[in-house]
Amino acid sequence: MSSSRPETLRRALVLAGTPTESYLSDGVRTIPLREALETSRLGGTRDSLAGRSVLLAVDTQFEAALALIELDGLARRIVLLPPDVKSQQLPAIVRDAEIDAIVCTAPEAFEALGPETVVFQVDVAVPVMPPDTSLATEWLMLTSGTTGDPKLAIHTLGGLTGAIPLLPDAVSRPRWATFYDIRRYGGLQIFLRAMFCGGNLVLSRPGEPVADHLERLSQADVTHVSGTPSHWRRVMMTKAAIGFNPSYVRLSGEIADQPILDGLRAAFPAASIGHAYASTEAGVGFDVNDGLEGFPASYLDAPRNGVEMRIQDGCLQIRSGRMASAYAGRPDLPLVGADGWVDTGDMVEVIDGRCHFRGRRSGVINVGGLKVHPEEIETVINRHAAVRQAKVKPRKSPIIGNIVVADVVLADGTHDADQVKRNIIELCAASLPTHKVPALVNIVSSIEMTAGGKVSRQHA
């Protein structure tokens, strides 16, 4: 089985047939995948990158996608640099990943780092023969942690694509889009799905407003779309969502609670709606397609699709061939436990045969000695019909350490915000222990999102 899987991205595209109508687009530029296979945009230097450790530091996702097709199987390793990484973090990345070449669009920003820079020019495509080498290139993904030096999780193409069915969907030829950046784990999954299934991929552009992006996805007749619950809440707050008609809506990266699943069901009645569990370290865990939050506890009983899961001290642990193997350059920092399991840091509670995500272990708020997961309270607040998005956060209290308060974005046209605030507190009081009832509800116009598409939780 595993031996029949394509060993490189190039090989996957060939196997998927890459029909002439398959393309990669960001709205400004559209390039047929077949052309991407037969050309190089590395200024004649492609073959000099064979066996090297390459930092992929191009400006846009579009360039990154094309460069990945060129470099996989050729380079020893590729580090995918997301757009939000700060320049002061680069020296540690270069050191830990043993970078000896930087593929970029603006070399002046990287020359001081030391390694040779190679300019990627999207508009200068030169016909090339396939490379002679076919290495098992390592793909290094930055973890989404917010503090300290970024960690670089080492993956292989086989691990990254282990959850992707190989049969190309020749009938429908899915047209994929993602609200993630493809240089992050969640977005990369969608890029690889599109490439492995002979489909098309429509990418977002840097700084593109949500409404414009959605308009473009509608025009391109995109069928399969993936994003975090925060991304999807933003979509549902945008008028351009009307007329947008995907057939598959996928959520991952944050807890997909029942209100967001029900909201998407109402907004896109014709679509299949699924949520997936994956992390940069643990890889893809599983998909859930029954429209309910959480996942069946039976998933814990036996390995499913090559993935084993267990709960230890309330925390989900995963073991599979899709995990990252280590953090590059950090032997002091084990990614996989001694017994071969990855601790995800996601807290899970089993109720009536269903596992429910409670929140990140690192995000727990201490209210007078009691632990509170902000996500659990947000789920309750999100049930209120006038609420579009909620964020629960700690507020320091001289009396008991912390209390919890909620920021809430209301639906357009909501009258009597004071009444809604009261209703939210009553709703929480009716279904949560008293220490989890928000002390205050603030109405806000928007809730900050990280570059990875998640609710920003600075206090953690």
Next chain:
Amino acid sequence: MSARLTIISEIEQVAKDQNKTLRPLTDDLELLESGLDSLCFAILVARLEDKVGYDPFTMSDDIEFPVTLGEFISVYDNVKLAA
């Protein structure tokens, strides 16, 4: 004007939200006997801060938490007078 009315109305609201039964709110009522627990007081102080614009218990190190309701109210009134 005294902060009294604001404080009394917020106490009643916190008690309702937290499902607590209040004793009659007289000035000599001891706070520990009022029916509110420390979580309720934490919520009360935070809500009052948003209403009146200050939290007297974090403004100074030497304020002791009051024993009676009357003392609680005067802590707020005193800060207002000092301002």
